[in-house]
Amino acid sequence: MKKGTMIGVFICLSLLLSGCRVVWHDPSLALNNKNVLARNIVSTHIKIYGELTGSESITVTGDSNLKKGVKLSIAIQEYVRRPGLSKNHVLSGEQPTGPIVAEKEVTVGSNGHFTTEIDRNGSKTMSKLTITFKPENQSESIKEFYGKYGEKISNTDSSITTIQYTHDGKDYRGHQVYGIVGSTGTKSPLWSIYSGAVEDEIIEVTAAEGTPDWTFQHLEKAVQDLDYETFMKFQNQNNPTFYKEQARWFEEVMFTEAKGKDVKLAVLGFKQIDETTGTVNFHVNMQQSEGSEAYTNNTVTYECIKAGNTWLINDLPFEQIVSESGDITVYFKPGDEAKGQSTLEDTEKLVNFYSKQFNWDPSPITIKLYSTNEEISATVPSPSLAGWNETGESLKINTADKIEDTFSILSHELTHKMLSDLTNDNAAIYLQEGFATYLQNRVQKDEAGAIYFDDELVDTNTKKAIENNPKVLSIEELNELSYSDDIFTIYRDGYLMSNYLIKTYGMEKFSEVLNDLAAYEYIDKRIEHKMETIQPLTIEAFEKVYGPVDALSKEYIDYYSD
Incomplete structure (x- = not known):
């Protein structure tokens, strides 16, 4: 899940893997890079x-x-x-x-x-x-x-x-x-970001109660002290999706800290609009790796409302557009109406296509559009994201890229949404990422905007992925990986596993695995926070449908070795 930030030049010539539950916007991870190649762009990164x-x-x-x-x-x-x-x-x-x-x-x-x-x-x-x-x-x-x-x-x-x-x-x-x-x-x-140049200070609440500074000093101190209850007192409960996301945000901070990586919150400034509304600019520093002195530089501006004697955080200053059915809501920033409309249209088409192909009855969908990867990352928090989806939260998409790239991210994240609905959010990380990457490559949009399966493209990209690296992990090996491990392998080998199972045994058998997982109780946590439970459940479901996983792993490893 965490992408390295060391030196590297990435030239978009090798077709590897693109997309993830948390989509790293990195050309070096592109399995389906046809859009970039078609534009003949050489994307040179300097660090x-x-x-x-x-x-x-x-x-x-x-x-x-x-x-x-x-x-x-x-x-x-x-x-x-x-x-x-x-x-x-x-x-x-x-x-x-x-x-x-x-x-x-x-x-x-x-x-x-x-x-x-x-x-x-x-x-x-x-x-x-x-x-x-x-x-x-x-x-x-x-x-x-x-x-x-x-x-x-x-x-x-x-x-x-x-x-x-x-x-x-x-x-x-x-x-x-x-x-x-x-x-x-x-x-x-x-660095381009805060890297521990000045020793940490102990945050003290010194502002007068009821002032914006009083609120924000409490927030900074709550994050520093890992004080969940105090942090949540300053979130707007009347905005339930955002309130849930902020609870998950803090849980992610505690999860990250428990793994030995630091997260800092700082208030850059508050702008009061009138007596009861304003905006606050937050800075979220995330340590790149355990023991590292390098921290990310992520900023996000939230709307604030005053309730009694307290200022509450109330999400970004979004506008919204809702589908005729009322089941899809897209939030976008002022001035981004066209992006909001385009995203809504693509979402309706993809949901309709997925529903017919996979017998999916989707729960309501909320999508939030952001301007940069860093902005999405600050709201999660996790470094450098282009897309995000977790059950109970909004799908988050960076729309700064080309329209076709946004469609690719959207198709990936909606696959996660669908798979979570179909499995009661009990699918292992590699199954989530593998199937989402599989559909991200297989599901395409033609010039007229119609959605279709491109099986030829899947075959071509699969061949190139194997040519680039012939080694394929077994299901048992994939089952041990988390987002903190080799992120590329989870998506690539999860994709290869999903492609083999569907191509060899059919989607009906694959759906039996999903149905089996749906029978288990829902656990209200982000997927990485509950992997100790859901990874074994996925193994059990595989064995119930396909037989022993060691034999199944040998099958698909041999398949890609031929």
């Missing part, structure tokens, strides 16, 4: 990491996947001091900065390494040090590789910040990481 050390002068040491000869611009800007400024505001990366007090250029050497020293010019104030890739500063050969205006670079995750700017009347796309320099110096990782 940079490193460390800042020193006091009066700062030594910048880093590594990257950048080509030798790339020039990086380094700048130091002091943070603007203001009343009430906290470390959390500074760590967010969005605290205003003043003029540049020092700047320098460094050239990337062999193997992407770079190092230099920059003088602080006497500065003794907490500052932000940025390292920026600027296309206009590069040599002609570098421009040819990355694009004259940076147009060949496609960074879609939170490991590096993309910046849009104008230079000499031309629009450019640059890429930036930063670190925080303390007043007396620093020893800090370099």
